[in-house]
Amino acid sequence: MTAPVVVVGGGLAGSECAFQLASRGRAVTLYEMRPQQPTPAHAGSDLAELVCSNSLRSDDPHHAAGLLKREMERFGSLIIAAARRNAVPAGGALAVDRAGFAAAVTAAIEAQPLIELRREELTALPETDECDCVIATGPLTSEALTRELEQLIGADHLYFYDAIAPIVTGDSLDDDLLFRASRYGKGGDDYLNCPLDQAQYRRFHRRLLEADTIELREFERPLFFEGCLPIEELARRGEDTPRFGPMKPVGLTTPEGKRPHAVVQLRQEDLARSQYNLVGFQSRMTWPEQRRVLRTLPGLESARFVRYGQVHRNTFINAPLHLDRWYRIAARPRLRLVGQLTGVEGYLESAATGLAAALYLVLQDENRQPSPLPDTTALGALARHLTESNPKRYQPTNINYGLLEPLAGRVRRRERRAAYVARAGAALEAWADSMRIGGTKSWPPQFSAPEREKPNAAARSPN
Ligand SMILES: Cc1cc2nc3c(=O)[nH]c(=O)nc-3n(C[C@H](O)[C@H](O)[C@H](O)COP(=O)(O)OP(=O)(O)OC[C@H]3O[C@@H](n4cnc5c(N)ncnc54)[C@H](O)[C@@H]3O)c2cc1C
Incomplete structure (x- = not known):
């Protein structure tokens, strides 16, 4: 029997990754250290807590962030579904009631029979000779695990402040x-x-x-x-x-x-x-x-x-030196890194990397050699940024059209976004067909009723 995939960190990336794996038939052990071990920014104990803004950026289907959302929805994203269910009016953005959103993600993960949720800090990297492991511990990775990562990849860590x-x-x-x-x-x-x-x-x-x-x-x-x-x-x-x-x-x-x-x-x-x-x-x-x-x-x-x-x-690694297109650490191919720790920036982008890594893991398990998601899609372009940027100038980034493969030929300015979207849609379908990968088996996820009246778990009260 295949050993459960160990996913470390129940934030945006880890929750999406664990959900994708489990709903596609893989057993998962998900470690989340809160509430026993707090971080300087999280305030509650729910998974997928949004630590700052409550916005997952533009929902305009022609905006790069809107495109990424739709690509994730194509594969049954838990994060986007929970966000839509808990959306609050925010113009063209997808903003959420943060307490309702985090509660919905937590409930969906807890309802997954193939996920064992352990409320523990993982202090040492597991031996990955026998199991696959996905590290999704985010910008505030605990100190012990940060030291482990430093030992593994050398002193290429970078720090900046949010x-x-x-x-x-x-x-x-x-x-x-x-x-x-x-x-x-x-x-x-x-x-x-x-x-x-x-x-x-x-x-x-x-x-x-x-x-x-x-x-x-x-x-x-x-x-x-x-x-x-x-x-x-x-x-x-x-x-x-x-x-x-x-x-x-x-x-x-x-x-x-x-x-x-x-x-x-x-x-x-x-x-x-x-x-x-x-x-x-x-x-x-x-x-x-x-x-x-x-x-x-x-x-x-x-x-x-x-x-x-x-x-x-905010901790992230110098990804171009250490990651491949499948989010694997070059030195330890059964160890993957996803989320903000890789140097993508933002809730949405972090969740997207968790989703992509899970798809690759499932394909690899079934002995199908996954080709990378195309550079003409937002999902593929994010990974390309992580792996092909200049390591000397590597900086986190949100998704934007500048990361996608440029359009061929001359396209009029006002038609460019529509052209990017049409091309991405076609490329994603072709990739999914060639990989024989569909939506998730347990789609849609089971959500408990939204708890609008619940006090905002992510807000602190310094007054
Ligand atoms: C102060 C601050 C403000 C931010 N503001 C925004 C914003 O406004 N908009 C935006 O899009 N992004 C913002 N970000 C970035 C945001 O953190 C990421 O976009 C997103 O949360 C990253 O997702 P993630 O899954 O990689 O990490 P997280 O969502 O942080 O999840 C990581 C999880 O791993 C857990 N963990 C850590 N170490 C361990 C361990 N050793 N064992 C077990 N569990 C562990 C943590 O408790 C946490 O739950 C902000 C980040 C910070 C630090």
Whole structure:
């Protein structure tokens, strides 16, 4: 009898991977160290906890993130199904009620007879001569396992810092000073917007510059991830930088018909609109400074903070030196790495790598030599980024069309996205046909009823 696959880490990647394996007939032992062993960012004990934003990015089928979602759904993704079941309005994005989402993933995993869920920290890498093992321990991999990985692959680990955006309660906001709208009317009234005129913006920009922050150490600075810069770091780059970033006013008009100079957008965290996160306001300001500075925004004078912005380590390996297209570690082919630890960035991308690695494992078990998912698909392009990037400049990335094989010939700009999507769909079907791989056997997954009233498990209450 084949030994169960050991999956370590019940986050986005590990949960998807374990579910795919089990629903395709493979026994799995899934290790998750929480709640006994906490991480600096997770707050609850459910699997697949979203530690910061509640958004899985764009759901537009022509956006690269939308394409990746549809490719994952083609193979019966647990993460996307749970997200859709717990979606909250967020314009064109797929955002979720985080407590409901994590509870749904946990229930689906617990309902899988082929998955044994062990609530334990794995401190040593298993001997993989006798079993397959998938490491999905994420950016906050426990110290013991980080040391093990370092021993295995050498000193090629990189560290950078992610910043979490603050969350405030809906009832502490002044509705008279904020207005509901989505950029360019996409998504109706999903966002609350705090408009600033030029003088207000300048004052706010100065406060950002003057605020006390938790400093990074010098060796960490060059590794800061450009896509997730703290708001005060953006402010330091120039007065207009935040206004061309998260505070951009484009596509928004106040109820009085004015175009604001800058805008702070607040995205609802739950269906009840009881909590909102300040979009793009990741921060390294100290907590008292965050409260002081953000409360100077019109409409947020009495804001109650459910969670402040924070900074955290993010661990990932230099994947081009160590991984192959099947997510295997070159030195130990029965050991695979998936999720953020590989250097993909984001909930969605992490789950996607867990799904792909599971498909490869199942195919390999059945003695079918899996060819890599095509470079013309979002799933294949992610793995290509991990394996074919320049290791000297390797940085995490979200899915984007720049990672896919370029389109052949001249395609008009406005037709490009549709062309990428059509090509990806055809390539994915051809790959699935040639591999004789279908949807999952236990599709759709069994979800318990959504628990909307449950308190937000991922939110902390520093107040
Ligand atoms: C502070 C912070 C903010 C972030 N904000 C965002 C965001 O807004 N949007 C976004 O898309 N992405 C964000 N990310 C990235 C996010 O972590 C990933 O996108 C995603 O959660 C990674 O999925 P994963 O499965 O690789 O890791 P995780 O989801 O972190 O799952 C890893 C799991 O492994 C467990 N674990 C760790 N070590 C062990 C061990 N030795 N034994 C057993 N279990 C173990 C952990 O408890 C955890 O549950 C953020 C990351 C951090 C650190």
